[in-house]
Structures are given as C-alpha cells and as structure tokens.
Amino acid sequence: MRNSNAVIETNDLSVVYKGGRKPVHAVSGLDLRVNEGEVVGFIGPNGAGKTTTIKVLMGFLFPTSGDARVFGATAGSLAARRRTGFLPEVAVYYPFLTARETLALYATLLEIPSSEQEKSIARLVETVGLSGRDREPLRTFSRGMLQRIGIAQAIMGDPDLLILDEVTSGLDPVARRDLRQILLEFKSRGKTVFFSSHELSEVTLLCDRVILIDEGKVLEERPLRKLLESMRRLVVTVTGATVPDPLPEDVTLRNAGENRLTFVAETQSAQTQLLQQLENAGAHILEMFQESGSLEDYFVKVVGHKVT
Amino acid sequence: MGTYAKKLVALARVTVLESVRRKDAYVVLILGVAMTLGAGIFSRFGVSGVEKFVKDVGLTVTSMFSIIICVIAAARQLPTEIENRTLYPLIAKPIDRSSFFVGKLLGVAVIASAVVIVFFILLRLILLAFSIPVGAVFYQALYLRVVSMWFIAAGVLCLSLFTTHAATATISLLVCLAMQMFAHTIIYVHDELTGISLRLAEAIYWLAPHLELFDLSKKVTHGWPPIAGWVLALMTLYALIYSGIFVVIGCLRLRRMPL
Amino acid sequence: MRRRALALGAALVVAAVLARITAPRLETEAHYKPSEFEEAKESIALSLMGQLRMSVGDLMWLKTLEYLHNGIIYRPPTKRERAQGVRAVEFTGMGAGVAHADGPSLVPDAERDWRGILGDINRQIEPYRPGHARHSDPQELIPWYQLLTKFNPNYIQAYTVGALFMSDFAREPEKARDFLKAGAQANPWSFEIQAALGRLYFDYFEEYREAGDALQKAVELAKKERQYLAERDDHLDEPQTQLLNEAYLFLARSYTELGRYEDALSVCAEGSEKLQYPLLRVQERIIKKRMAP
Numbered sequence: 054m055r056n057s058n059a060v061i062e063t064n065d066l067s068v069v070y071k072g073g074r075k076p077v078h079a080v081s082g083l084d085l086r087v088n089e090g091e092v093v094g095f096i097g098p099n100g101a102g103k104t105t106t107i108k109v110l111m112g113f114l115f116p117t118s119g120d121a122r123v124f125g126a127t128a129g130s131l132a133a134r135r136r137t138g139f140l141p142e143v144a145v146y147y148p149f150l151t152a153r154e155t156l157a158l159y160a161t162l163l164e165i166p167s168s169e170q171e172k173s174i175a176r177l178v179e180t181v182g183l184s185g186r187d188r189e190p191l192r193t194f195s196r197g198m199l200q201r202i203g204i205a206q207a208i209m210g211d212p213d214l215l216i217l218d219e220v221t222s223g224l225d226p227v228a229r230r231d232l233r234q235i236l237l238e239f240k241s242r243g244k245t246v247f248f249s250s251h252e253l254s255e256v257t258l259l260c261d262r263v264i265l266i267d268e269g270k271v272l273e274e275r276p277l278r279k280l281l282e283s284m285r286r287l288v289v290t291v292t293g294a295t296v297p298d299p300l301p302e303d304v305t306l307r308n309a310g311e312n313r314l315t316f317v318a319e320t321q322s323a324q325t326q327l328l329q330q331l332e333n334a335g336a337h338i339l340e341m342f343q344e345s346g347s348l349e350d351y352f353v354k355v356v357g358h359k360v361t
Numbered sequence: 362m363g364t365y366a367k368k369l370v371a372l373a374r375v376t377v378l379e380s381v382r383r384k385d386a387y388v389v390l391i392l393g394v395a396m397t398l399g400a401g402i403f404s405r406f407g408v409s410g411v412e413k414f415v416k417d418v419g420l421t422v423t424s425m426f427s428i429i430i431c432v433i434a435a436a437r438q439l440p441t442e443i444e445n446r447t448l449y450p451l452i453a454k455p456i457d458r459s460s461f462f463v464g465k466l467l468g469v470a471v472i473a474s475a476v477v478i479v480f481f482i483l484l485r486l487i488l489l490a491f492s493i494p495v496g497a498v499f500y501q502a503l504y505l506r507v508v509s510m511w512f513i514a515a516g517v518l519c520l521s522l523f524t525t526h527a528a529t530a531t532i533s534l535l536v537c538l539a540m541q542m543f544a545h546t547i548i549y550v551h552d553e554l555t556g557i558s559l560r561l562a563e564a565i566y567w568l569a570p571h572l573e574l575f576d577l578s579k580k581v582t583h584g585w586p587p588i589a590g591w592v593l594a595l596m597t598l599y600a601l602i603y604s605g606i607f608v609v610i611g612c613l614r615l616r617r618m619p620l
Numbered sequence: 621m622r623r624r625a626l627a628l629g630a631a632l633v634v635a636a637v638l639a640r641i642t643a644p645r646l647e648t649e650a651h652y653k654p655s656e657f658e659e660a661k662e663s664i665a666l667s668l669m670g671q672l673r674m675s676v677g678d679l680m681w682l683k684t685l686e687y688l689h690n691g692i693i694y695r696p697p698t699k700r701e702r703a704q705g706v707r708a709v710e711f712t713g714m715g716a717g718v719a720h721a722d723g724p725s726l727v728p729d730a731e732r733d734w735r736g737i738l739g740d741i742n743r744q745i746e747p748y749r750p751g752h753a754r755h756s757d758p759q760e761l762i763p764w765y766q767l768l769t770k771f772n773p774n775y776i777q778a779y780t781v782g783a784l785f786m787s788d789f790a791r792e793p794e795k796a797r798d799f800l801k802a803g804a805q806a807n808p809w810s811f812e813i814q815a816a817l818g819r820l821y822f823d824y825f826e827e828y829r830e831a832g833d834a835l836q837k838a839v840e841l842a843k844k845e846r847q848y849l850a851e852r853d854d855h856l857d858e859p860q861t862q863l864l865n866e867a868y869l870f871l872a873r874s875y876t877e878l879g880r881y882e883d884a885l886s887v888c889a890e891g892s893e894k895l896q897y898p899l900l901r902v903q904e905r906i907i908k909k910r911m912a913p
C-alpha cells in the first residue's frame with residue numbers, strides 16, 4: 054500500500070509572465086498533488102503550462118501567487134533539490150566537457166564523496182548505454198546521446214523524486230525502452246516520478262495517474278486505469294438495418310459494407326441507446342465486443358476540439 | 362575541503378576548462394609572441410633609451426590585453442549559461458544561486474590572473490633578453506594587476522546580470538580602459554566646479570571604482586622605487602570591498618531572477 | 621577560434637593595405653604651401669586613415685612629454701591657480717623649434733588635495749614629485765620620435781626634436797642627419813627640418829657648404845610660409861620664429877666660414893630687417909671684423 058504523504062503539492066498556484074504587451078497567465082490556480090511512490094504523467098497541449106509548473110517545482114521560476122511544495126519544503130529550496138533529480142526538456146550540457154567530466158561535476162554538486170564518484174559514474178554510464186563514449190567531448194554527441202547523459206545526471210545520487218520534462222524527447226526506440234526500464238525500476242523501489250510527455254503511449258505504460266492540464270488549469274486528474282476504463286467502447290456489427298437517423302450522441306458509424314454496418318458507441322448511455330434502436334429496427338447482430346480506448350483518444354476528446 | 366568549497370572549486374574548474382578548451386588561452390601566447398617581436402623590432406633602433414620604451418610597450422600591452430580577456434571571459438559567463446540553458450541541470454542540484462555566482466567568479470578570476478602572470482613572465486623574459494633591469498616595483502605591479510583582475514571580474518559578472526552580453530562587454534571595457542582619463546579629468550576640473558556640480562563630481566569620484574590605482578606601469582617604466590607596503594595592503598582591501606559589493610549585488614539579482 | 625583568428629588576420633591585412641593606399645595621399649606636391657597642407661590635413665575628407673595617423677601621432681607626442689618628466693604628468697594651471705599666482709615654467713628647446721610649459725603636476729600636492737586617502741594612494745601609485753618639473757635623460761625619448769614619424773611622417777617636430785636629442789644627448793649626429801633627411805624627403809615644404817639639418821651640418825660636421833645649402837633652403841621656404849600666413853592675418857609661432865632666427869644666423873655663419881662675406885652680410889641685413897634678431901647684428905660686426913685687412 055502506498056504512503057499517502059504528498060511529495061509534490063501545489064495550492065492555487067499561479068504564474069503570470071509580465072513584460073510583453075499583455076501579461077500571460079501561464080498557470081492559473083493550479084492545485085495538484087503527487088503522493089510518495091506514484092508515477093504521475095503530466096499531460097496537456099502545447100502552451101498548457103506544463104513546463105512552467107515544472108520550472109516552479111524546480112525553483113527556476115517563482116509563483117506569482119499560491120504555493121508549491123516539494124517534500125514539504127518550498128519548491129526549489131535546497132532541501133527539496135537534494136532529493137530531486139531533474140531532466141530538462143532540451144538536453145544542454147557543456148560541449149567542451151566529456152561525459153565523465155560532466156557527471157563528475159554533477160556528482161560534486163550532489164555532495165557525493167570523491168571516493169564514491171568514480172564507481173557511481175561508471176555505473177551510470179553503463180546504465181544509460183554510453184560505455185565506450187564516456188571520455189569523448191559532449192560536442193560530438195548526438196541529441197539522443199545527450200539525452201542519455203541527461204538521464205544519467207537526473208538519476209545520479211538515487212533521488213527520491215524524479216521530475217522529467219518531455220521525458221522521451223530525442224530518444225530512439227531503444228533508448229526509450231531503456232529509460233522505461235529505468236523508470237519502472239525506480240517505481241518498483243517506491244520512488245516517485247513526475248513527468249510530462251507528448252508520447253502518450255509512454256504515459257500509458259508507466260503511469261499510475263494522469264493529470265491533464267490546459268491553459269494553466271487542471272482539467273482532469275484520474276488514476277490511469279480508471280481513465281482507460283472510461284474510454285472503453287462498444288463495437289457492434291449488424292446486418293439487415295439501415296443507419297438510424299439521427300444517430301444517438303457518442304455513436305459513430307465506423308464502417309458501412311455490403312449489407313452490414315459497424316457502429317461504435319463511446320459511452321454507457323450511447324451503448325444502451327444504440328442497442329435499443331437496433332433492436333427496434335430488427336437488425337441482426339453479427340458481432341459485438343468491447344474495445345479498449347487509448348489515452349490519445351481521451352486527450353483528443355478533452356482538448357482536441359480546442360486545437361484548430 | 363568542505364562540500365561548499367568543493368562545489369565552488371568544481372564550478373570554477375569548469376569555467377577554466379572552458380577557457381582552455383575553447384583555446385582562448387592561445388590568444389595569450391599569440392599576443393605574447395607579438396609582444397616579443399614588437400620589442401625585438403624596436404631594439405633595432407640602435408639608440409640608447411630604448412629600455413623604458415620596451416618596458417612601457419610591454420606593460421601597456423599586458424594591462425590592455427589582460428583587461429580585455431578578463432572582461433570578455435566574465436561578460437560571457439552568465440548570459441551564455443542562461444541562454445544555452447546549461448544553467449538548468451546545475452541549478453537543479455542542491456547548490457544555491459549565490460554559490461553558483463561565486464563559483465563562476467572564482468573561475469574567471471583564476472583565468473584572468475593566470476593571463477596576467479603569463480604576460481608578466483613573458484615580459485620579464487624579454488627584458489632579461491635585452492638586459493633591461495627591473496626593480497621590486499615590477500613585482501608589485503604584477504601583484505596589483507592580479508588583484509585588479511578579481512575586482513574587474515566581479516564587476517563585470519555583476520553587470521552581466523543586468524544587461525546583454527554585448528552591452529556588458531562594451532560598458533566594462535569603456536570603464537576599465539577610460540578610468541584613468543576619467544579620474545584625471547575630475548581632478549583637473551575640480552577647481553572650476555562649484556555648488557551641486559562640485560558635490561556631484563566628488564560623489565562620482567568617491568563611488569567610482571578606481572582601476573587606475575592598480576596600475577603601477579608608469580613607475581615600472583620610469584624606474585621609480587617600490588611603493589610602500591601599506592599601499593598594497595590598502596589596495597587589496599579596496600579591491601576586496603568593491604568585489605564584495607559586486608558579489609552581493611550579483612547574488613541578490615541572481616537569486617530572484619526567473620530562469 | 622580559427623575562424624576568429626582568420627577574420628582578425630584578414631582585417632589586419634585590409635587595414636595594412638588601406639594604410640598603404642592612403643599613404644600616398646599624405647605625400648605632397650611641391651607646389652602646396654605648408655600651411656595649406658596643414659589645413660588640408662585637418663580635413664576628414666582627406667582620409668580616415670590619415671586622421672587616425674595624426675591622432676596617434678599626437679598621442680605619441682604627449683607620451684614624449686611624459687617620458688621627459690619621468691612619468692609625471694604636468695598640466696597648465698587652472699584659472700583659479702593663475703589668479704593665485706601659479707605659473708607654468710617655460711622651456712624652449714634650442715635649435716629644435718620646440719617649447720613647452722610645465723605647470724603643476726596633474727596629481728595634486730597633499731596640501732591642495734581634496735581626495736583624502738585616495739589622493740595619498742594616488743601619489744604613491746602614479747609618479748609624483750612635489751615642486752617644479754625635472755627632466756629626465758632626453759635619450760629615452762628618441763625611440764618615440766622614431767616611432768611617431770613611422771606613424772605620421774608629417775610630424776615635423778618629431779624630426780627636429782628627435783634629431784636634436786640624437787645629436788646632443790645620444791652623441792649620434794650621423795643618425796640625426798639621416799633622420800632629418802628622411803624628414804625632409806617626407807616634408808619638402810618644411811623650413812624647420814631644413815633649418816635643423818643646416819644647424820647639424822654646421823655644429824657637428826663642420827660641412828659649411830652643405831649647411832649653407834640647407835639653411836638657404838630653410839630661409840626660402842620660411843619666406844613662402846610667412847607670406848602665406850600674413851595673407852591670412854597669421855604669423856609664425858614662437859618656436860618657429862626662434863628656428864628661423866637661428867637659420868638666418870647660422871646661414872650667415874656658414875657663409876662667413878666659407879669666406880663668402882658679402883653673402884653673409886646680405887643674410888644678416890635681410891634677417892635683421894625681417895626679424896629684428898639682435899644676434900644678427902653681432903654676427904654682422906664679426907663678419908666686418910673678418911673682412912677688415
């Protein structure tokens with residue numbers, strides 16, 4: 054059973070960017086909570102406020118109003134950062150340093166004793182699949198390799214919380230799989246992971262809970278399992294019937310073939326209505342099954358209409 | 362070494378490594394060679410009296426280029442880190458922003474001091490090659506120039522948090538290279554000023570950082586005796602105070618700066 | 621880094637080529653009057669490189685004054701100081717047509733310094749000595765004059781003063797002669813250089829024919845210069861006047877040494893009429909004495 058202590062907590066968090074013609078409300082009254090041991094996916098369309106929120110949690114930005122706390126301490130405080138590993142969206146490290154030197158720098162900042170740094174770096178280099186390239190300058194690294202360095206520095210020191218911004222950006226499928234394994238391993242040890250990603254398939258594979266944000270506000274916050282369950286739909290293939298007019302709400306005609314029609318009903322009420330209509334029309338049901346919905350379907354359903 | 366000091370040294374080391382690996386240090390060598398050649402050419406005048414000339418040219422080149430290198434290195438540090446976002450993974454670690462500022466200052470000051478020392482060594486070798494003697498004042502000039510580098514680095518780093526990279530470098534170079542002219546002008550016009558202009562001129566004089574007071578090159582050139590120890594002590598204190606002021610301002614600015 | 625070095629190198633090459641191209645613009649046609657040329661030099665239309673060279677030359681001239689005073693910078697007295705009776709000490713160089721005045725030092729004396737501890741430190745850091753200016757060994761200035769003429773071959777004073785120091789202090793009159801000849805080639809209109817050359821031939825080489833030729837040329841050029849200035853309500857400055865006085869005097873002496881007493885008397889008469897230089901009258905009496913059987 055998971056400990057319900059909040060690792061991340063925001064209360065009415067607002068961040069307003071001033072300086073342009075009009076102030077930009079990047080985050081407005083955001084309330085979110087991430088408990089210990091959870092893996093939470095933080096999703097939303099571009100410009101929703103995900104990176105701004107993460108920057109506040111890391112102390113790069115300061116709240117205009119409201120509150121953000123990490124491990125009970127003010128977000129961005131030394132106490133919070135001591136237990137947090139962070140992977141930024143864009144991997145930028147000193148191009149003139151080698152991978153080893155880069156990790157050694159971060160190890161020193163993490164107060165890892167010098168005697169343990171060598172072992173720790175060697176282990177990390179192997180974990181992220183950079184063995185053999187660790188003594189080359191980072192300017193020779195590809196974007197994917199730099200992201201691996203980023204993962205290495207994020208998990209260095211075995212933090213209790215990992216915050217990842219656009220976690221799989223720039224990673225090839227192999228690297229993505231490796232990262233997934235790292236995060237699952239973190240999760241199995243009771244660590245907390247909070248990450249934003251546009252790769253909803255990764256969110257589906259990793260997360261316990263999903264927070265959907267748009268225009269700086271939380272739209273939905275649900276355990277992933279329940280969310281996906283709510284996205285299950287009924288697929289019915291019938292013969293001997295015509296397309297009902299009007300079609301019930303949340304029912305779509307997927308396929309119209311030779312004397313057969315395939316309907317998809319998204320919601321429970323739509324399923325009931327559809328079956329009723331088909332029965333009344335004397336349709337003969339050839340096939341009927343429940344189909345799993347995807348997070349992408351959910352995402353598009355909730356925010357897709359706003360993107361034009 | 363305590364963990365805090367280790368962090369500062371780690372940041373400083375990165376700054377120095379960057380300068381070395383970007384081959385900025387090669388500029389020092391090229392300039393040093395140019396200095397040597399220049400002095401060699403002038404020695405072919407074949408008239409006596411060239412000793413002061415060689416010392417003068419050597420010290421002028423040393424002062425000017427060490428200031429230029431210090432300003433350019435310092436002006437680039439923080440804006441580049443912020444612009445390139447290399448700052449984020451660093452600040453994400455348990456290091457406060459003030460320590461980051463101090464670590465960067467340490468790195469720049471080490472680079473600039475090393476440049477000054479290399480220049481002075483090269484100059485000393487040139488003077489030895491031409492059998493030109495120097496007094497203890499030469500080494501005092503070296504000491505004050507190194508101290509001034511710390512002072513300049515702190516000021517430029519602080520300024521870089523308020524303006525763009527290019528503006529920082531331009532303003533800093535203007536201040537550094539024109540400071541003596543400014544100080545002399547105020548002394549000269551002081552007699553002619555009255556009222557509020559006088560008070561303002563005096564206030565500016567007292568507040569402005571007097572870099573020209575770290576320049577012993579004229580005394581070295583013209584063979585003056587070494588200066589009193591209390592002057593060196595006082596100028597060190599002066600540099601420490603001003604550096605401290607710049608560090609405090611810089612840290613306060615960086616602490617509340619949205620990144 | 622490599623690209624930057626290449627760009628810098630290319631910029632230096634372009635600058636050197638530009639300097640070479642603009643250099644001929646500073647060479648003159650023989651028919652230009654010296655003062656016309658002086659006025660033209662002030663024109664920015666002439667060339668920017670020319671302007672740069674003149675500015676650098678002026679800065680170097682200031683540098684020589686600094687060297688002369690062992691690094692101590694002197695300044696003219698302010699209005700208030702003049703009202704209190706503070707005066708600059710005048711120095712006039714012999715045979716070089718140069719003069720300068722040493723006022724109080726730029727770094728004030730402790731009694732007159734409002735800057736407190738900063739003033740005390742300043743007096744330690746910068747060369748400073750209370751009291752009147754003292755001059756250092758003039759030989760130390762010679763490299764600067766040579767460098768100055770490389771930057772600006774039209775800096776007349778650099779040639780005349782440099783040659784004076786080479787001959788009088790460094791005891792190298794041959795170098796002084798070569799230096800002045802180079803100056804004369806770059807500035808064929810300059811009576812000052814011809815006068816200095818003539819003096820050198822007279823004092824150090826005792827080559828009175830060459831001295832006479834140079835000094836005669838100096839006198840002729842000076843006449844043109846004076847005429848030009850007079851048309852504009854102007855006149856030679858004090859150092860130039862002194863140089864011209866001595867040109868007449870030493871021309872007369874050269875002719876005297878060569879036994880050309882009539883020519884010598886003629887020069888004395890002309891000089892006395894134009895310049896009212898008393899030593900010419902003395903020279904006249906010397907010539908007449910020599911002429912006497």
